[in-house]
Amino acid sequence: xxxxxxxxxxxxxxxxxxxxxxxxxxxxxxxxxxxxxxxxxxxxxxxxxxxxxxxxxxxxxxxxxxxxxxxxxxxxxxxxxxxxxxxxxxxxxxxxxxxxxxxxxxxxxxxxxxxxxxxxxxxxxxxxxxxxxxxxxxxxxxxxxxxxxxxxxxxxxxxxxxxxxxxxxxxxxxxxxxxxxxxxxxxxxxxxxxxxxxxxxxxxxxxxxxxxxxxxxxxxxxxxxxxxxxxxxxxxxxxxxxxxxxxxxxxxxxxxxxxxxxxxxxxxxxxxxxxxxxxxxxxxxxxxxxxxxxxxxxxxxxxxxxxxxxxxxxxxxxxxxxxxxxxxxxxxxxxxxxxxxxxxxxxxxxxxxxxxxxxxxxxxxxxxxxxxxxxxxxxxxxxxxxxxxxxxxxxxxxxxxxxxxxxxxxxxxxxxxxxxxxxxxxxxxxxxxxxxxxxxxxxxxxxxxxxxxxxxxxxxxxxxxxxxxxxxxxxxxxxxxxxxxxxxxxxxxxxxxxxxxxxxxxxxxxxxxxxxxxxxxx
Numbered sequence: 001x002x003x004x005x006x007x008x009x010x011x012x013x014x015x016x017x018x019x020x021x022x023x024x025x026x027x028x029x030x031x032x033x034x035x036x037x038x039x040x041x042x043x044x045x046x047x048x049x050x051x052x053x054x055x056x057x058x059x060x061x062x063x064x065x066x067x068x069x070x071x072x073x074x075x076x077x078x079x080x081x082x083x084x085x086x087x088x089x090x091x092x093x094x095x096x097x098x099x100x101x102x103x104x105x106x107x108x109x110x111x112x113x114x115x116x117x118x119x120x121x122x123x124x125x126x127x128x129x130x131x132x133x134x135x136x137x138x139x140x141x142x143x144x145x146x147x148x149x150x151x152x153x154x155x156x157x158x159x160x161x162x163x164x165x166x167x168x169x170x171x172x173x174x175x176x177x178x179x180x181x182x183x184x185x186x187x188x189x190x191x192x193x194x195x196x197x198x199x200x201x202x203x204x205x206x207x208x209x210x211x212x213x214x215x216x217x218x219x220x221x222x223x224x225x226x227x228x229x230x231x232x233x234x235x236x237x238x239x240x241x242x243x244x245x246x247x248x249x250x251x252x253x254x255x256x257x258x259x260x261x262x263x264x265x266x267x268x269x270x271x272x273x274x275x276x277x278x279x280x281x282x283x284x285x286x287x288x289x290x291x292x293x294x295x296x297x298x299x300x301x302x303x304x305x306x307x308x309x310x311x312x313x314x315x316x317x318x319x320x321x322x323x324x325x326x327x328x329x330x331x332x333x334x335x336x337x338x339x340x341x342x343x344x345x346x347x348x349x350x351x352x353x354x355x356x357x358x359x360x361x362x363x364x365x366x367x368x369x370x371x372x373x374x375x376x377x378x379x380x381x382x383x384x385x386x387x388x389x390x391x392x393x394x395x396x397x398x399x400x401x402x403x404x405x406x407x408x409x410x411x412x413x414x415x416x417x418x419x420x421x422x423x424x425x426x427x428x429x430x431x432x433x434x435x436x437x438x439x440x441x442x443x444x445x446x447x448x449x450x451x452x453x454x455x456x457x458x459x460x461x462x463x464x465x466x467x468x469x470x471x472x473x474x475x476x477x478x479x480x481x482x483x484x485x486x487x488x489x490x491x492x493x494x495x496x497x498x499x500x501x502x503x504x505x506x507x508x509x510x511x512x513x514x515x516x517x518x519x520x521x522x
Contacts, residue, residue: 001191002413006192007031007200011372014397016393018030020401022142035155037153039139041202043134046130046389046390047130047326048257049113051115053085059119065085066119068388069381072385079359084391084392084396085391113259127325131390156180156181158224160176160178173365174228174365177413179191179194179197195408195412195413196369196411199224199368204218204238222495239352239509242292243344246343256342257323261284266284266310267307267308275294292450316338319338346450350373352382354370357369361377371397382508382509447497464494468491503515
């Protein structure tokens with residue numbers, strides 16, 4: 001199987017890249033593979049919106065740059081922050097040209113939300129279902145383009161590199177030639193040869209027991225890139241969203257958008273006391289790392305399972321108009337935001353690290369690009385500023401496209417691909433079921449959290465390392481989709497824990513209690 005461009009993932013990053021590339025090269029083939037339905041991505045669950053600053057009376061790109069740098073601490077790449085913010089308006093205009101409409105106050109003015117860490121209201125949104133609207137429109141547009149082929153329910157197993165070509169003298173710089181793929185309806189592994197491969201696989205939240213992420217967010221792209229010897233960076237910076245709806249069951253937790261606090265929602269203890277004023281001058285609109293640690297501290301102090309988000313002072317009609325999805329979910333759970341406080345708890349949300357790239361999305365493996373949440377571009381540093389994720393995905397998808405545009409005609413398909421993937425065998429009695437996956441989630445959630453310790457990290461590394469040694473995870477036996485997912489979850493979890501073990505100072509979303517006593521550092 002051959003394609004010119006292979007895109008792994010169908011969220012905002014993968015789709016926007018594919019659409020641009022297909023229009024620029026109508027005679028070339030663009031193949032998008034998705035491990036589930038094409039619409040099942042982290043993008044569709046993004047409630048907040050896209051942060052884009054214009055030169056106006058109340059805002060400017062420079063303010064947006066400073067807010068991003070302040071949130072991300074000393075690890076942001078200032079050059080990257082500057083071009084992402086400055087290229088934002090053009091990328092937003094492209095989205096609008098695809099028929100994506102954002103909410104307005106009136107004919108001449110957009111309804112711009114203000115979220116934590118932002119000095120101005122600059123978040124373009126569509127109600128509280130911005131990501132869903134973007135995913136629908138981009139997917140619809142991609143399906144109408146003749147040279148884009150979308151393969152749902154298709155798992156990428158591993159990237160094809162020199163070791164699969166029979167080349168006994170690998171180049172000094174690794175090179176990617178596509179990926180081995182498996183359609184879930186059969187058991188045959190096929191090499192999908194590609195001149196350029198783009199990793200756009202999204203996040204890692206499903207390695208935790210509680211997450212706001214899609215069920216497909218198991219870190220597959222990062223794990224595959226790691227096995228292909230691509231550089232992985234900053235995996236210790238996992239952002240916990242402060243306000244997910246409190247639910248007892250494992251899985252995807254419903255997100256209560258940060259925009260609700262921007263709209264006036266107030267965090268309170270179970271006794272009804274506002275507490276964010278005790279932690280930060282910005283109160284409920286402090287950055288996510290500060291708010292999440294504050295909630296964590298209050299939960300431990302009160303021995304409670306959740307805190308409350310109080311929106312009762314907001315007009316019920318206004319709340320329903322601005323947050324229809326949240327309102328519907330709350331009412332379905334027996335919570336009326338006009339009368340009841342909403343129980344919320346921090347939940348694993350976003351990976352600030354990932355596959356290391358340069359300013360054009362190029363990884364350390366030749367002809368392999370990465371964009372979106374699976375990439376570590378230098379924008380987020382140690383803590384992502386709210387609503388910068390969709391912005392980053394758009395800007396880097398465009399930059400990946402622009403760089404590939406100049407190179408594609410010089411690249412040839414490789415020949416003579418070899419692989420040794422065999423039919424799954426149940427070695428060591430391991431049952432690749434939900435029980436195993438839930439065990440991994442439990443280990444990870446107990447080993448890594450908003451506040452960590454070296455003992456926790458070491459215990460997690462030891463337990464997950466034991467899983468990794470089992471024979472069923474040998475490359476030659478990974479035909480089973482459950483085992484593929486388990487292998488990727490273990491790989492990503494160990495990357496997070498081992499990176500955390502190396503971190504010697506608390507910064508941004510990373511906090512190790514053994515490294516300092518201050519729970520809320522600036």
